[in-house]
Amino acid sequence: MKIAVCIKRVPDTTAKVRIAADGKTVDPAGVEWVIGPYEEIALEAALKLKEAGKAEKVTVLCLGPKEATKELRTALAMGADDAVLLVDGGGERDAAAVAGALAAEAKGLGADLLLFGWKAIDTDQASVPHLAAAILERPCVSFVTKLEAGDGRLLCHREVEGGTEALEVPLPCVLTAQKGLAEPRYASLKGIMAAKKKPLVEKPAPAAAAAVRTERLSLPPERPPGRILGQGVDAVPELVRLLRDEAKLL
Amino acid sequence: MAHASPYTAMDFYDVDALLTEEDRIVRDTVRSFVDAEILPDIRRHFRDGTFPLDLIPRFGEMGLLGSQLEGYGCAGMSYTAYGVICREMERGDSGARSFCSVQSSLVMYPIHRYGSEEQKRKWLPEMAAGRKIGCFGLTEPDFGSNPGGMATTAKTVKGGFVLNGNKYWITNASIADLSLVWARLDGGTIRGFLVEKGTKGCTPEEIRGKYSLRASDTSGIVLEDCFVPSDAILPEGVGLKAPLSCLDSARYGIAWGAVGAAQACFDEALRYAKTRIQFDRPIASFQLVQNKFAEMLTWITSAQLQAWRLGRLWDEGTHEPAHTSLAKRHNVEMALKVGRTCRDILGASGITEEYAALRHVLNLESVITYEGTHDIHGLILGERITGIPAFKG
Numbered sequence: 151m152k153i154a155v156c157i158k159r160v161p162d163t164t165a166k167v168r169i170a171a172d173g174k175t176v177d178p179a180g181v182e183w184v185i186g187p188y189e190e191i192a193l194e195a196a197l198k199l200k201e202a203g204k205a206e207k208v209t210v211l212c213l214g215p216k217e218a219t220k221e222l223r224t225a226l227a228m229g230a231d232d233a234v235l236l237v238d239g240g241g242e243r244d245a246a247a248v249a250g251a252l253a254a255e256a257k258g259l260g261a262d263l264l265l266f267g268w269k270a271i272d273t274d275q276a277s278v279p280h281l282a283a284a285i286l287e288r289p290c291v292s293f294v295t296k297l298e299a300g301d302g303r304l305l306c307h308r309e310v311e312g313g314t315e316a317l318e319v320p321l322p323c324v325l326t327a328q329k330g331l332a333e334p335r336y337a338s339l340k341g342i343m344a345a346k347k348k349p350l351v352e353k354p355a356p357a358a359a360a361a362v363r364t365e366r367l368s369l370p371p372e373r374p375p376g377r378i379l380g381q382g383v384d385a386v387p388e389l390v391r392l393l394r395d396e397a398k399l400l
Numbered sequence: 401m402a403h404a405s406p407y408t409a410m411d412f413y414d415v416d417a418l419l420t421e422e423d424r425i426v427r428d429t430v431r432s433f434v435d436a437e438i439l440p441d442i443r444r445h446f447r448d449g450t451f452p453l454d455l456i457p458r459f460g461e462m463g464l465l466g467s468q469l470e471g472y473g474c475a476g477m478s479y480t481a482y483g484v485i486c487r488e489m490e491r492g493d494s495g496a497r498s499f500c501s502v503q504s505s506l507v508m509y510p511i512h513r514y515g516s517e518e519q520k521r522k523w524l525p526e527m528a529a530g531r532k533i534g535c536f537g538l539t540e541p542d543f544g545s546n547p548g549g550m551a552t553t554a555k556t557v558k559g560g561f562v563l564n565g566n567k568y569w570i571t572n573a574s575i576a577d578l579s580l581v582w583a584r585l586d587g588g589t590i591r592g593f594l595v596e597k598g599t600k601g602c603t604p605e606e607i608r609g610k611y612s613l614r615a616s617d618t619s620g621i622v623l624e625d626c627f628v629p630s631d632a633i634l635p636e637g638v639g640l641k642a643p644l645s646c647l648d649s650a651r652y653g654i655a656w657g658a659v660g661a662a663q664a665c666f667d668e669a670l671r672y673a674k675t676r677i678q679f680d681r682p683i684a685s686f687q688l689v690q691n692k693f694a695e696m697l698t699w700i701t702s703a704q705l706q707a708w709r710l711g712r713l714w715d716e717g718t719h720e721p722a723h724t725s726l727a728k729r730h731n732v733e734m735a736l737k738v739g740r741t742c743r744d745i746l747g748a749s750g751i752t753e754e755y756a757a758l759r760h761v762l763n764l765e766s767v768i769t770y771e772g773t774h775d776i777h778g779l780i781l782g783e784r785i786t787g788i789p790a791f792k793g
Binding site: 164165166180182184219220223224227336337338339340341342343345346 | 406407408414421422424425426428429432433461462463464467475476477481
């Protein structure tokens with residue numbers, strides 16, 4: 151089985167995000183970038199399959215700016231065999247266009263299993279994997295929390311309200327990783343040294359296209375300041391009322 | 401890897417942009433490791449005066465031990481990468497960084513540089529993997545800044561050597577599998593001896609009651625007619641310059657590590673100042689507080705640039721010991737000033753273990769003393785500038 155793991159370069163979860171002057175993108179100044187945490191889980195799951203002898207090769211695939219070589223090198227340092235960066239030449243690209251570019255590349259790589267994180271934590275769209283599955287006409291299971299490889303098939307678990315659902319899916323297929331599927335390893339220093347010698351191919355991404363366009367980005371409204379209702383037991387009835395009627399916590 | 405804590409390293413001049421992509425991956429991976437593995441338990445270790453021993457094999461798995469050395473199971477990375485590791489480790493705690501400094505620079509480095517092929521093969525892969533722990537016995541109760549005066553002796557006897565003396569202020573000595581003991585051989589030159597744990601006549605004694613580096617083992621070593629076989633001597637290291645070269649490498653790591661401690665304190669104090677309300681305003685809005693941050697930002701930026709440039713000198717092989725003295729001296733003093741200033745901004749909260757600043761300050765009181773005190777490095781620089789040694793008779 152050949153696995154391709156699609157990763158996205160996203161601002162570090164702790165980065166303080168500012169909106170750029172165009173009002174539509176994130177200002178990259180002072181932002182540290184990382185592999186999306188769910189993609190990291192997907193990569194770890196792929197590496198585990200390889201270590202268990204269930205996959206011969208793990209390729210990481212990314213559509214992003216030229217600087218995303220750092221995230222791909224990190225993935226190689228964690229243990230992926232090779233990497234492909236589809237260098238984004240700019241312009242707006244909606245989820246379908248991203249899915250199209252990744253699907254075409256994954257098909258070219260001959261990947262039997264295409265793994266994604268269930269969502270990219272920057273845009274929160276969670277639509278690229280499903281669009282890619284539709285383009286490739288492959289079955290898709292999302293929010294996978296456990297994965298076992300059988301003969302030409304995969305057994306996937308996913309969490310559903312109050313329980314677990316076990317699904318069987320034939321290869322080739324598309325899966326999206328949810329928290330719990332695997333605990334990402336640290337890139338070791340030896341891995342980082344080895345990654346320098348692993349193949350990382352950069353090629354231009356297909357021209358950008360977008361049917362869905364970003365109108366504008368805006369930051370969440372500032373939280374209103376706290377209120378002081380009074381002091382001592384006299385304030386309790388009003389506090390209880392607000393917790394019940396306004397905050398709806400009771 | 402996305403990291404678990406809200407830590408943001410102050411890097412005003414984007415000095416990390418000067419690092420290679422590889423070094424930045426090292427930074428990210430060690431930073432995540434410190435967040436997930438060191439910080440959650442460090443307060444307990446500091447309180448109890450214990451070292452997180454369970455982390456040592458993890459350091460090994462990550463390749464953090466002897467990372468700057470080639471071969472024998474070591475990662476073979478640049479000195480800049482080694483510096484970045486020290487910086488990120490000391491962001492967690494100076495004790496964790498001290499462990500790595502001792503293992504990497506004070507034990508693995510001399511074995512790699514001065515050891516026999518057999519010694520390298522026996523010890524380096526095990527130490528790189530974190531399965532064996534080393535310590536470096538140079539300092540004595542009566543010989544700190546003046547190690548050349550050491551009283552520990554080695555006497556050639558049939559089949560080996562007999563060691564006698566006392567070593568003191570030795571990081572890791574009580575937990576070490578291997579002690580590299582420096583002693584004067586037959587009244588002549590200083591030589592290094594590899595003393596394995598359990599060797600008769602070699603007894604570590606933990607130093608208790610420390611206010612500083614509590615999450616680190618600091619011990620003395622008593623050597624009483626301690627016999628070691630003839631293959632225990634480091635064949636290539638002759639004279640005081642051998643242990644001094646190890647200290648040079650360790651000091652290099654400290655120059656970077658201090659930046660991490662300062663960045664940790666700065667980040668914590670800034671977060672606090674923005675949310676701590678006094679006189680109906682966040683204290684970050686007051687001019688006196690802002691000035692403190694402006695000063696600290698300047699100090700940290702200056703120290704970052706020194707560390708980075710020193711890294712380049714080491715990687716190019718053009719460094720001299722005085723270069724390292726300058727950055728070690730400057731950066732540790734800088735970190736202490738930042739730590740104390742942050743402790744002040746934190747107000748009363750700053751004296752509790754809820755905040756890291758005072759832990760860093762207490763640790764840095766050791767860091768400014770060990771591996772050449774602040775004043776001794778001033779004298780090394782003084783000699784380099786004037787050509788006149790001030791500390792020799």
